[in-house]
Amino acid sequence: MARPRVVVVGGGFAGLTALRRLERRIPRGRAELVLITPNDYMLYQPLLPQVASGLLTPQSIAVSLHRQLRQTHMVPGAAVGVDTASRTVVVRKISGEYGYERYDRLVLAPGGNTRVFDIPGLIEYGRGNKNLAEAVYLRDHVLAQLELANATDDQAERDERCTFIVVGGGYTGVETAASLELLCEEACRLYPGLGGHINWHLVDIAPRLMPELGERLGDSAMNLLRRRGIEVALGVSVREVTQDKVTLTDDRVLPCRTLIWTAGTSPSPLIGSTGLPTERGKLKVGADLSVPGHPEVFGLGDSAAVPDLSKDEEGALCPPTAQHASRQGPVAADNVIASLLDRPLTEYRHKDRGLLVDLSGRDAVARPLGREVTGLPALALTRAYHMWALPSGPGRARVAANWGIRALLGGEVSRLGFLNRTIDTLVDTEERSQYLAPEQAREKASLVLGD
Structure with a gap:
């Protein structure tokens, strides 16, 4: 019997935590695990403002996927289309070439893009x-x-x-x-x-x-x-x-x-190109993270409309936060395994652990487990949480070192020369134009597969 092939799209919080659980729960060699992602790192986005200010170096929050995932085959590129009929993902590799990845189970966690409006300029x-x-x-x-x-x-x-x-x-x-x-x-x-x-x-x-x-x-x-x-x-x-x-x-x-x-953020354009059902522009999924009518497809993270069962409000959805994405990943992984074994799926239920906001310097506000904290205690809680949540030993060491250097020696105020290469517009790094319509994905898949 052929090994089942599980393809995960997106190497962010949701995709990484799903694959880590799959690697732990599936015996080595019993399934093929594939990750489609344009970068070989997971970005710890909550600390991006501190990179922008120079408090942290960029490498501090770039978590190496190769160190985190030892049994997963990585495809360096972006998923630009999905043909659900042939169970094929069309990939535009970082070289510009097109490829494909067949799947038995598909986990869509492509993250979100910058939400923009029709504002002149x-x-x-x-x-x-x-x-x-x-x-x-x-x-x-x-x-x-x-x-x-x-x-x-x-x-x-x-x-x-x-x-x-x-x-x-x-x-x-x-x-x-x-x-x-x-x-x-x-x-x-x-x-x-x-x-x-x-x-x-x-x-x-x-x-x-x-x-x-x-x-x-x-x-x-x-x-x-x-x-x-x-x-x-x-x-x-x-x-x-x-x-x-x-x-x-x-x-x-x-x-x-x-x-x-x-x-704010908007769903990845990949979602609209799949032809799968959507809700408020996001991939429509049940509380078990599976797509209605397509039990072989699961959605989670910023681009999935995951019901928020912790609220009594009808139609409430989980917000697009790292906290939700990192907890949905293990649930999706368990349900992928359950679906392969014909077992019942479990629902995603969120238990709020609190919110923390680092205002730089010595300022912060936090609400851990419902308690309100400000000032230095809030700053200590906030930074302790980031040290715990950052899934990388080298990353934690770099972050701690950067914070210590700033506290003891102050910061360096100098440009790094990035203005010499131009990021011309707000959204050009997200390459929105590359995504395929459902019929284009079907045609591309058939050409590659020779169907």
């Missing part, structure tokens, strides 16, 4: 902070604006370069604004003439910052940001972006050459 002039390239580029960009502002006598240009706007009042937006504002404080020691001229803005269309934290902690975070000089505007979004100004929906026009867009 956003794609051209917005900056993201969703991957390592964007984080390192963003740091260089911010420091370059300060250098250029310090070198000019044109007050209008100086105002444009010294104004920074972060859009998105979630965890990424808040931590990105806090981290980069601290970087600017350190840079101002080199450019004393800019002191008092740097303006940071955090805007969000929602009425509260990070509503999941609760009203008291959300207000505490907002007050901490404001004491650091970050202007927080709620119920406000962006109307238009140009090279040197940003127009907000409250009719303010701000001179600005740096708009950082962190306003």
Whole structure:
């Protein structure tokens, strides 16, 4: 009897934790495990803002998949189409060539992309902070604006370069604004003439910052940001972006050459290309993470509409967070094995362990197990959690070393030269145009397979 072939798409929190469980639960040689991912590392995204600020080195949060997965065959590329009839995934390899991977069970965990809206100028002039390239580029960009502002006598240009706007009042937006504002404080020691001229803005269309934290902690975070000089505007979004100004929906026009867009995520375009059922743009799955009508396909992570059984609200879905993705992975793995053995599947049920937000410096807010904590105790809890959650011994050592160096010796304020290669738009690194329509995937699969 042929060994069953389990193909996992995506090497993020969901895909990695699913494969780690599969490797532990399936005896060696009893199944073929395949991972399709464009990168050979899992990105620990919660610490990306600290990479953008230079507090952490990029390698610290890039978890080697080769060290984590010893029985899995890795295909370096992106899944761009799925033909469910022939049970085939079409892969565009990092070389640009197309290949295919047959499957008996398919686990779709491709993660999410930056959510954008039809705002004039956003794609051209917005900056993201969703991957390592964007984080390192963003740091260089911010420091370059300060250098250029310090070198000019044109007050209008100086105002444009010294104004920074972060859009998105979630965890990424808040931590990105806090981290980069601290970087600017350190840079101002080199450019004393800019002191008092740097303006940071955090805007969000929602009425509260990070509503999941609760009203008291959300207000505490907002007050901490404001004491650091970050202007927080709620119920406000962006109307238009140009090279040197940003127009907000409250009719303010701000001179600005740096708009950082962190306003949530959208499902991977792969989901829409599969022809599988969707809900709110995400892959529709049951509480057992299987796709209705396709019991051989499982979905999890940011691009799956996973029912949230912890809430009484009808139709509630699990939010796209690392905490959910990393817990859905083992459940999906167990259900893949159960489906191969014709056993009952189990449902994914989430038990909230709390939320933590690192505001850089000595500021943090946390709600572990329902308790509200601020200040240094919150910072200690937050960093202890990251050390526990980061699934890499070398990564933990690097993160701890980086934190220690910053605490004892301070940080280095210098660009790394990434402005010499251009990331032209907000979404170009996500390559949205490469995904195939269902009929294209079927045709591509038939050509490769010779059917």
